[in-house]
Amino acid sequence: MPQPASESPSHSDVAARAERRWAIVMLGIIALLVAMVVFTGLHWAMMPPSRVETVDPATLQLSGEFTEANLGSAVEPDGSVTVRIVGQQYSFTPQCIVVPAGTPVTFRVTSADVIHGLMIMGTNINSMIEPGFISTFKTTFDKPGDHQMPCHEFCGTGHQAMWANVKVVEPSAFTQLADHARRLTCDL
Numbered sequence: 295m296p297q298p299a300s301e302s303p304s305h306s307d308v309a310a311r312a313e314r315r316w317a318i319v320m321l322g323i324i325a326l327l328v329a330m331v332v333f334t335g336l337h338w339a340m341m342p343p344s345r346v347e348t349v350d351p352a353t354l355q356l357s358g359e360f361t362e363a364n365l366g367s368a369v370e371p372d373g374s375v376t377v378r379i380v381g382q383q384y385s386f387t388p389q390c391i392v393v394p395a396g397t398p399v400t401f402r403v404t405s406a407d408v409i410h411g412l413m414i415m416g417t418n419i420n421s422m423i424e425p426g427f428i429s430t431f432k433t434t435f436d437k438p439g440d441h442q443m444p445c446h447e448f449c450g451t452g453h454q455a456m457w458a459n460v461k462v463v464e465p466s467a468f469t470q471l472a473d474h475a476r477r478l479t480c481d482l
Contacts, residue, residue, distance in 0.1 A: 351406050351425040355380065360404060366477040367392055367399075374398040375468075381410035381423045384452030386443065390459040390480030394468035395438050403429045411447035414460055422447060435462040 354360040360380050366388045367377050375397055380387045382405065393399050403412055403423050410423040416439070421429045445456035461480055463471075471478050 347428040347430070348426055349404050349428055351404070354404060354406060359402070362387070364477060366479040368477055369472050374400065376400045376402060379403045379412070379458075380406055381412065381445065381456075382406040383408060383450050384445075384456040386412075386445070386456065386458035388458070388479040390461060391443075392461045392463060392468065392471060392478045392480055393435060394465040395435050395462050396465060397468075398432060398434050400430065400432045408449050409447050410445045410449050410456070413444060413446045415442045415444070417441065420446070438462045438464055 359378060365378050367375050370376055375393055377391055377399060405423045405425040407425060412423055413420045417433060419431060419433055421431055423429050439462050441460040443458040443460055445453060
């Protein structure tokens with residue numbers, strides 16, 4: 295039944311109800327987001343990420359897999375390639391990495407000092423590198439080419455100059471290089 299003109303709601307009443315509805319919707323969204331943060335925080339606290347590897351950043355270059363002689367690309371017995379890289383202010387070691395196209399490549403990367411970022415342009419590789427932890431990721435490069443590898447986490451005043459190169463070569467050219475050296479970098 296229509297209300298008489300004298301009983302119709304005023305504009306301020308309509309606005310107040312609309313504002314109350316939107317406030318309730320926003321509180322619901324905020325409550326949902328807080329619940330998601332609490333759930334994921336508790337879930338990850340009980341179930342840490344798998345395959346977390348640690349390394350002592352103070353001694354990583356003295357012994358073990360991240361000594362200078364072990365950095366760069368190495369052919370594994372199964373034919374895949376493992377690349378070991380150390381990030382430190384303000385460079386990656388080695389500065390240039392050689393990998394074959396069409397071959398599975400595993401990157402193992404760590405930091406000697408602060409948090410760095412590693413991103414290989416033109417690929418989906420994008421990872422943070424934290425001191426004390428080894429970041430591991432796998433990829434296969436489809437075709438030969440050169441890719442820049444900048445640090446994308448601000449690591450200090452020289453950050454803008456921290457980058458390296460990934461040179462993807464034909465598998466036959468990589469095999470020829472690998473026959474002459476145990477670890478490969480662009481310097482060979």
